[in-house]
Amino acid sequence: xQSAPSTTNVTSLLTxxxxxxMFRVDPKTVTRWANAGKITAVRTLGGHRRFVETxxxxxLSTVPAQQG
Amino acid sequence: xQSAPSTTNVTSLLTxxxxxxMFRVDPKTVTRWANAGKITAVRTLGGHRRFVETxxxxxLSTVPAQQG
DNA sequence: AACGATTGGGGTAATTCGGGAC
DNA sequence: CTTGTCCGAATTACCCCAATCG
Numbered sequence: 001x002q003s004a005p006s007t008t009n010v011t012s013l014l015t016x017x018x019x020x021x022m023f024r025v026d027p028k029t030v031t032r033w034a035n036a037g038k039i040t041a042v043r044t045l046g047g048h049r050r051f052v053e054t055x056x057x058x059x060l061s062t063v064p065a066q067q068g
Numbered sequence: 069x070q071s072a073p074s075t076t077n078v079t080s081l082l083t084x085x086x087x088x089x090m091f092r093v094d095p096k097t098v099t100r101w102a103n104a105g106k107i108t109a110v111r112t113l114g115g116h117r118r119f120v121e122t123x124x125x126x127x128l129s130t131v132p133a134q135q136g
Numbered sequence: 137a138a139c140g141a142t143t144g145g146g147g148t149a150a151t152t153c154g155g156g157a158c
Numbered sequence: 159c160t161t162g163t164c165c166g167a168a169t170t171a172c173c174c175c176a177a178t179c180g
Contacts, residue, residue, distance in 0.1 A: 015179095017142065023110075024081035024118045026171055031144070038113045046178045048143055059113065060077060083170095084152065094162055095152070114169045116152055 012053035013042060019051050022060060081110060081118035090128060 019039075020027040034041035034049050039059065041049040087107075088095040102109040102117055107127065109117040 015142075016144090022077050022079075023112050024083065025112055025169095027143070028145090028172085029112075029114070029170055032170085033113045036113075044179080046143090048178060057077065060110065085150095096163085097161060099153075100160085112169085114152090115154095116169065 013050035014053050014056055016049055016051070019056050022056060080121035082121050082124055084117055084119070087119050087124050090124060 014022075016027040016030045019030045023030070030039075030051070031049065033039045034051070040052055040055055042052070043049055082090075084095040084098045087098045091098070098107075098119075099117065101107045102119070108120055108123050110120070111117055
């Protein structure tokens, strides 16, 4: 149980394209998931979406074997 | 371009149709293999399956040795 | 202010899912 | 025992173009 800092939040955000690549789907599909509330989306000031890496990786279950 | 996050999972995934074409079988058959646990399947948030390319390639040929 | 690339939104075709039977 | 096809429904992919991102 490591306590994180207070004011600094080191949350890695992924772009729709990144998430789309991880799931092998179209970026538009990731947008659909966000609209459906299936994934948490952080909106930029311009309206673009950013996704929490930890959440995405958590959704990417089954832990496929590492290539190599 | 955004960036090249090293933390991003670089696992290549294939669609049922892709795997079906590689094995020269019906996509439905690939689904049966996944249901039987014969192959690892990663599900999208919509329920569609994605298969690990390395796993499929390994199944296609037991030993991907160099071939004339 | 300008540039290249990505994203968002809407709409339609293609693919995939799930079950049951032969 | 395994595979391919049928049906209905859901999900996904690709088309357009304007806006946003870095």
